[in-house]
Amino acid sequence: xxxxxxxxxxxxxxxxxxxxxxxxxxxxxxxxxxxxxxxxxxxxxxxxxxxxxxxxxxxxxxxxxxxxxxxxxxxxxxxxxxxxxxxxxxxxxxxxxxxxxxxxxxxxxxxxxxxxxxxxxxxxxxxxxxxxxxxxxxxxxxxxxxxxxxxxxxxxxxxxxxxxxxxxxxxxxxxxxxxxxxxxxxxxxxxxxxxxxxxxxxxxxxxxxxxxxxxxxxxxxxxxxxxxxxxxxxxxxxxxxxxxxxxxxxxxxxxxxxxxxxxxxxxxxxxxxxxxxxxxxxxxxxxxxxxxxxxxxxxxxxxxxxxxxxxxxxxxxxxxxxxxxxxxxxxxxxxxxxxxxx
Numbered sequence: 001x002x003x004x005x006x007x008x009x010x011x012x013x014x015x016x017x018x019x020x021x022x023x024x025x026x027x028x029x030x031x032x033x034x035x036x037x038x039x040x041x042x043x044x045x046x047x048x049x050x051x052x053x054x055x056x057x058x059x060x061x062x063x064x065x066x067x068x069x070x071x072x073x074x075x076x077x078x079x080x081x082x083x084x085x086x087x088x089x090x091x092x093x094x095x096x097x098x099x100x101x102x103x104x105x106x107x108x109x110x111x112x113x114x115x116x117x118x119x120x121x122x123x124x125x126x127x128x129x130x131x132x133x134x135x136x137x138x139x140x141x142x143x144x145x146x147x148x149x150x151x152x153x154x155x156x157x158x159x160x161x162x163x164x165x166x167x168x169x170x171x172x173x174x175x176x177x178x179x180x181x182x183x184x185x186x187x188x189x190x191x192x193x194x195x196x197x198x199x200x201x202x203x204x205x206x207x208x209x210x211x212x213x214x215x216x217x218x219x220x221x222x223x224x225x226x227x228x229x230x231x232x233x234x235x236x237x238x239x240x241x242x243x244x245x246x247x248x249x250x251x252x253x254x255x256x257x258x259x260x261x262x263x264x265x266x267x268x269x270x271x272x273x274x275x276x277x278x279x280x281x282x283x284x285x286x287x288x289x290x291x292x293x294x295x296x297x298x299x300x301x302x303x304x305x306x307x308x309x310x311x312x313x314x315x316x317x318x319x320x321x322x323x324x325x326x327x328x329x330x331x332x333x334x335x336x337x338x339x340x341x342x
Contacts, residue, residue, distance in 0.1 A: 216292050
């Protein structure tokens with residue numbers, strides 16, 4: 001007699017982690033143990049920055065080497081510093097694997113650097129914003145890694161725009177703290193940690209500022225992108241966009257950039273997206289690179305198509321283009337030209 005044994009698979013199961021478990025077991029920013037020294041002369045000019053950091057990459061390398069390579073490039077911050085030494089290591093441990101989480105280690109090193117900048121500003125009796133403005137990198141400066149910033153550097157412009165709000169916020173904080181020190185009633189808003197405002201009189205307010213720079217794209221390696229754009233017979237533009245949108249708005253911004261380069265309304269731009277049979281390689285959607293790198297590819301493609309269309313109409317570069325259905329029209333210096341696309 002034969003016996004038959006039947007077994008039934010258990011039903012599918014899922015794992016739902018609590019927040020502390022998720023923080024402990026899934027990839028987050030690399031924990032770092034860092035030390036640094038920032039030196040300045042008697043006038044407050046930044047002379048040297050010395051940085052060392054170990055980045056805990058967990059049991060696997062993952063993004064650890066990338067983090068260790070990227071941090072030294074940015075460790076001294078967006079400032080003019082005479083000499084910089086920055087040494088980093090990605091360290092294997094028995095902890096959960098670490099991963100890049102916006103910035104590849106640069107936010108960690110920025111926390112340390114900006115603290116030291118604040119300490120120097122306080123030591124020299126300088127306003128923290130003004131001290132940063134004075135030492136901010138400018139166009140034409142060379143970074144510690146030898147890169148010359150030939151294009152614009154917007155840090156001083158950002159700080160200048162922030163200055164009125166910064167001063168107003170500091171005045172409000174100083175007034176609040178002065179009333180608290182004088183023993184006057186302080187009207188502090190109820191918070192979740194103090195709903196009945198029992199500790200309002202002991203509260204103080206502060207205003208802080210920090211600056212950061214970050215090089216988009218892959219570190220020290222090429223990361224090109226390619227785009228194609230075409231004018232269809234129905235008078236609409238087709239952008240072949242291989243830059244994958246993972247929620248950051250790539251599909252929106254590429255159409256806007258291409259339309260602007262062409263000089264036509266964005267409503268006329270259709271897209272074929274992320275089709276490896278039809279779109280060219282636009283690189284990976286990481287490191288904040290798509291808007292700048294692929295955006296410039298979309299801009300170049302749009303400019304090239306515009307030049308071809310103007311040549312077709314025998315119009316100069318400053319001409320205004322218009323697509324009216326299947327009719328391509330252009331106008332410059334009082335002269336009009338058109339071409340039927342059908």
